[in-house]
Amino acid sequence: MTPFGFQLLATDTATAARRGRIQTRRGVVETPMFMPVGTQGTVKGVLPEALVEAGAQIILGNTYHLYLRPGHERIRRLGGLHRFMHWERPILTDSGGFQVFSLGQLRKISEEGVAFQSHIDGSRHLLTPELSIEIQQALGSDIIMAFDECIPYPSERSYVDRSTALSGRWAARCRQAHDRSDGSALFGIVQGGMYEDLRRRSADELRQVGFDGYALGGLSVGEGAELMYEMMEFGLPLLPVDQPRYVMGVGTPENLVEGVARGADLFDCVMPTRNARNGVLFTSFGKLSIKQARYRDDDRPLDPECDCYVCRNYSRAYLRHLFQANEILASVLNTQHNLRYYLKLMADIRTAIETGCFATFRADFHRRRQPEDGAVA
């Protein structure tokens, strides 16, 4: 079994952008990389083969959802999440913390963990750091995330202080509970809200414990792009330079480019997949909403610069028709395009860093983007 590792292949001179390679027991992940979200054992509407075609090298699975349905013990019996969903490449799983807070009902936080009721059937559960690790290992996750509280924004400093300290103690318990013998990696998550000193304290505590990689949590929670960029700029340099850095739940194409410029290696977000199902599509010239009447007779591909299956074979008029008719294929095709857009963007970013052109790439990227639907009339 290949041990987990990270190799820094190139660094940008003008920015903090890095080109790296994560080695996992199920193959490599070239960074910077975006991870499509596969909440319930499927990236909604996309076959695994189409994910590979779009350029996905790693996907994210949700501990909370899979624990509640179909259950992690069931997935373990069925050979693990990879076999269950027919995906052979690496999987990163979140800890369940975020969904316990966003979806669980009647939550009660204690030193031990979080008591909550299922959003599906109201059943009662207690998610602890140890159980989160047990679930993620039962799923067969390749990169396991420590259990933490994702702090809402805005929050009082005193709350952030206490929550961050608790997440730190939970992280140490996760490190203890994690069985490394299966070759899986464990990442710690820096919290601290929008308070720099608390972020620094959190990062120091986690480095003290020692993890295989580090994430910035608690971003993209409503704080706005500028504050998020500030927190990345401050927070990413606090993390070890020779280990992967993951910015959780981020974001728009612009956020990805700016995150990379500040030294981030990994991202995940439901935006390309969820927006696709709502008919909002990403292109090289910005977003467009395919339901608009202006696309009724538009025989052009969604994005003439895109190389994806959808742009090669279908017109905007057809995609608009499918969306208006509420057809399954609307979600299928829109998601495939949006994921290709995101993953091609990451591939272009990697090439730009390798060739020393990232600063130019970044400026071009922003200049070409126009107000929504500005360029498509």
Place this chain on the structure above:
Amino acid sequence: MTPFGFQLLATDTATAARRGRIQTRRGVVETPMFMPVGTQGTVKGVLPEALVEAGAQIILGNTYHLYLRPGHERIRRLGGLHRFMHWERPILTDSGGFQVFSLGQLRKISEEGVAFQSHIDGSRHLLTPELSIEIQQALGSDIIMAFDECIPYPSERSYVDRSTALSGRWAARCRQAHDRSDGSALFGIVQGGMYEDLRRRSADELRQVGFDGYALGGLSVGEGAELMYEMMEFGLPLLPVDQPRYVMGVGTPENLVEGVARGADLFDCVMPTRNARNGVLFTSFGKLSIKQARYRDDDRPLDPECDCYVCRNYSRAYLRHLFQANEILASVLNTQHNLRYYLKLMADIRTAIETGCFATFRADFHRRRQPEDGAVA
């Protein structure tokens, strides 16, 4: 352009089963063949490439739906239905008659045609034989169906008599309106309800007008399998032996085998696709309902004898999970399997006729099928 034609390749000695080949301007269709239904410019949940992989050689498009949305003139401007939906093989279109009666509101039948209101927006329309042909030719259909009334069951003889006579006059008007110069074919539809003499009169009238192929309409409308088989047995021999025979809206796998035994060449039905979306799956041992709790931990493929993408890569447990979680991929995978089941069945039927084994095949087929979910515990 290859002219439309039909070649009889083999006939069974024990039954009326026929092995044939339809030549269209967009390629051949080996018969007996089942046509997946692509109502709104898409076979729900299935990419064209997956249709080909499942063995589809021709699909059915719905005139009523495409006329109302996105509109046949729009599809014509966009290069026709084939280009619009990225399907290069033959398309047969229905006449719109069936949906006008099943979906249209405030219908009023006259000699001229049928006035109705759209089920989408209540707008008023008059569908005539001439307009039906115009729509189908605008779509670029390869096999065009004559406009008729699909008579409900049960119906009074006097009603069936008048309706069948009207459909006969409409069929003659369709023949007049059809421009053969584009290489498309026109099929007539035998009506007559469950009255043999009216069926005979309808078939005689249509043969008098002369069509490129003939269909039995007004079956599978609630009359029950036995009566349907009787009507096929009586009706199919009324049609020219050297032209294709299409039994519309049929049916279950059993219906297909029995239809072939009585001399039918073409079938269409929403059953494999609609049932798939409801979690009802076809297998070599009968139907199963994937939502049942018995499949929760079932690691076996849906149908161990099936060669489809789904059966090669996914377990019943996973398919059950997707269905329970209301995931898009449930519809996608279930539909792909059901279509492969139907199309593989037709391929096996064709081989059986070619090799003179159809009677044995038919007996085996029925013997192996068991009560729903009987063999899957």
